[in-house]
Amino acid sequence: MTNISGPLIQAKNTSKKSGSLMQKANPKTDNPLFVGSVEKAFSVLQAFGQHKKSLSLKEISEITGIGKSAAQRFCYTLVELGFLERDDSSRRMRPAARLLGLSHSYLASNPISSIAAPYLLQARENSGEAVNLGIPMDQDVIYIARLASTNSHIAHPIVGGRAPMFCTSSGRAYLSTLSQDEISDLLDESDLTPITRHTIIDKQEILRKIDDVLNKGYAMANQECIVGELTIAAPILGPDHKGIGSVNICVTRPAWTMESVEEKLAPIVCQTAHNITLALSN
Amino acid sequence: MTNISGPLIQAKNTSKKSGSLMQKANPKTDNPLFVGSVEKAFSVLQAFGQHKKSLSLKEISEITGIGKSAAQRFCYTLVELGFLERDDSSRRMRPAARLLGLSHSYLASNPISSIAAPYLLQARENSGEAVNLGIPMDQDVIYIARLASTNSHIAHPIVGGRAPMFCTSSGRAYLSTLSQDEISDLLDESDLTPITRHTIIDKQEILRKIDDVLNKGYAMANQECIVGELTIAAPILGPDHKGIGSVNICVTRPAWTMESVEEKLAPIVCQTAHNITLALSN
DNA sequence: GTAAATAGTATTGTTATTCAATACTTATGT
DNA sequence: ACATAAGTATTGAATAACAATACTATTTAC
Incomplete structure (x- = not known):
């Protein structure tokens, strides 16, 4: 009975190269077509x-x-x-x-959210909890579909929200599908500022957690973005077996513990991510 | 058991002055600041x-x-x-x-969707059907919050979708809060092309339907946008008693009839719109 | 399989459009 | 009420956007 229904962190610039518009020689923006x-x-x-x-x-x-x-x-x-x-x-x-209207043209043109929708709904029904579909965007995850938990009568989560990859289950699930070099590069470009006092910011520890995903098939995060929020996620794979996004489920303490999340929700997120992966490859 | 869960009509240019960028003398775009x-x-x-x-x-x-x-x-x-x-x-x-990300900045900055959210959820729970929150945009209604019916396992409706005002319950509910002149002007600027064979395109008949809303408190539309779709809507009022949007509920034939919609859903939409009106004024 | 046609890409000189600076007006706060 | 800060309007200078066009690649037709 809380209004926390997903990672609501706002799009803080999680890239190191922050600040105002860069005006260095940039092959992209120097093109006369720009x-x-x-x-x-x-x-x-x-x-x-x-x-x-x-x-x-x-x-x-x-x-x-x-x-x-x-x-x-x-x-x-x-x-x-x-x-x-x-x-x-x-x-x-x-x-x-x-x-x-602009986001609508994205959502209407891109099949991923509509193809994933029935599986996400099913996941929400099976879990009763908040379910999100996220895709990578720079050093963040951006949520392109969000379902509130069935007993959330307070708020509904907002599509387009972003959260850093390094400290979310969604992000780490996605990262686990990349090569070591790609993961390392992305983390190096990330701003590893802690968001809560539980945020893991040590690169080695993050890498270890990402490595765990390969064994277990799912990633977890314990209050790393929002105090009291536990999340679990599994990657959605593209045709080349690289991640294209992830499904996650968010719940809150003290009703849930990391153990109960792992036991009850891991099968659901994994199954859902797998179903979406299959649906997208057809 | 259908995937129709709301007015999914895409943003056809419902204004008469369509076509390419207008290059006539325009005080707005001629301003050197433009x-x-x-x-x-x-x-x-x-x-x-x-x-x-x-x-x-x-x-x-x-x-x-x-x-x-x-x-x-x-x-x-x-x-x-x-x-x-x-x-x-x-x-x-x-x-x-x-x-x-752009739509997110709108949704995060504008309180209307988050304030309305709990009432919309309640309406969906009470009705079990698809609930939408729409606001006026030119000659269209744009849906800024959408909840799928509880038994829709197929698709979820997309925020940012638009539908013409003149032939939707949402639109006519909103229009009913305007002055006769404003209504007339808006209809004159609308492209009254029928979308289904049930679309009402006669201005007088539309005006009569809008007038009905004032008496009943709610608007209805019978398959005017999507064949098989019945909708009912009530206006949300701003501090000046002018409409700022509307709540609608969408259901499908043959499970529902216009009569059953009126009987079962009118109280829900009216109550919901009223609650949101109150919540916004505080 | 080759040719023709169509769509996409790169380049360039011209000038219109964007630009920063600044003057002016309106709001805010002590 | 005055001082300070923010917002708005104007302007001349020059850069950056522009349309035309030449060039390349890809599709379609035969």
């Missing part, structure tokens, strides 16, 4: 990712690193296009509902 | 809205009305930024998961 204005516009929209609330022009200018004039012009443009809303009294901007 | 490149970039992303599948460069160029070179540059840019994915073998573009 339109810099577009990058700036999106940097404005993404400024709202980390700082949930609304933002003032000045804050946007500071967060994005684009100047005051630029912030002004891009905010004006985005408001005109309907992707930002401006509160005329406070002059603060906030993301507008039109943004949902 | 950055045209941003508009073009979003027009590329939105091209995927109506045409679910992936798109080739040429198709994007044609749909958006921006030239071939421009399509090339904006696609390159969007791919680099990670908002589009390019299939190297087919050279076709499709929306990428990173777009979910």
Whole structure:
């Protein structure tokens, strides 16, 4: 009876190369085909990712690193296009509902969430708990489908939420399908700042946990993102046997313990991930 | 036992003033603060809205009305930024998961969906059927929270989906809170093309149905968007008693009839919409 | 299997559009 | 009420975006 129904961590920049727009020689962005204005516009929209609330022009200018004039012009443009809303009294901007249309085009065009849906529903029914489908995105996992636990009457989890890979069961399940080098590189690029006092930040220990996944078939995390939250996850494999995402189930203490999670939920996540893997390969 | 769990109509351009980017004197876009490149970039992303599948460069160029070179540059840019994915073998573009981050910033910043969530869950529990929360967007309703019916084991509805206002219960529930002039104007700007053979397209008849909502407190639609789908909706009011959205419940024939919907579901939608209205005003 | 046609990619010179700076206006807080 | 800070409007300069076009690769037709 709690409102914790999944990893709700907001998309903190979990990459080391953080900060404002990098302006180093970049083969990608130096290409004359690259339109810099577009990058700036999106940097404005993404400024709202980390700082949930609304933002003032000045804050946007500071967060994005684009100047005051630029912030002004891009905010004006985005408001005109309907992707930002401006509160005329406070002059603060906030993301507008039109943004949902963009995510809709992803969800509608990409079969993974619709193919996975019935299996996720089944997993939720079998477990009664919150079930999530996540895919890798940089050093994070991004949740593309989320089901609240059947007895959560408080909140429903939000699609598009992100959590660091290194300290989530979802992330470690996915990582277990990569080569040692790939895992190591990703961890090196991750910001291993602890989120709770249970977050494991020692690279060797993380590697050991990831290695465990290969033996057991599932990954677990004990309150590493949210105090009181226990999660278990299994990887979904692509045609080349590399991970393309993972299924996880989240529960809370003290109703659950790591032992009961392992006993009751491991078979469900593994079966679900396996079913989705098969469904996707057809 | 069907997979129809809500209005899944894709965002057909329901405005009359359709077609490519308008290049008439427009006080909004003529403002020197307006950055045209941003508009073009979003027009590329939105091209995927109506045409679910992936798109080739040429198709994007044609749909958006921006030239071939421009399509090339904006696609390159969007791919680099990670908002589009390019299939190297087919050279076709499709929306990428990173777009979910944008919708997440909306959902996380706007309290409406989280405040409404518990009431929607309750409505779903009481009805067992699919429940949606929609808000107005141009001539459409956009669904910002969706719950599948408890016995839908097939699919889950996608947030961000749109459906025309004039022929949905959600839309007409919302419209009923506007002034006659506002309703009339919106209908005039709507593309009243029938979607099914049950779609009501006569303006007078639509106005009559909207007027009915004022008496009954709820709107209904009989297979106007999807054959076999019956829906009922009630408006959510803002502080000024103007609508800010609506709650609807969708069911399917032949398990349900218009009569049974009215009898069983009207009290639920009305109560839910009322509860959400109250919750938002606090 | 070859040719024709179509789609995608790279390059370039021109100029329109974005740009930062700054002046001006409105809000905020002491 | 004044001072400070934030937001808005304007402008001239020049960069970055632009469309056209040449080039390459891939599909389609025969």
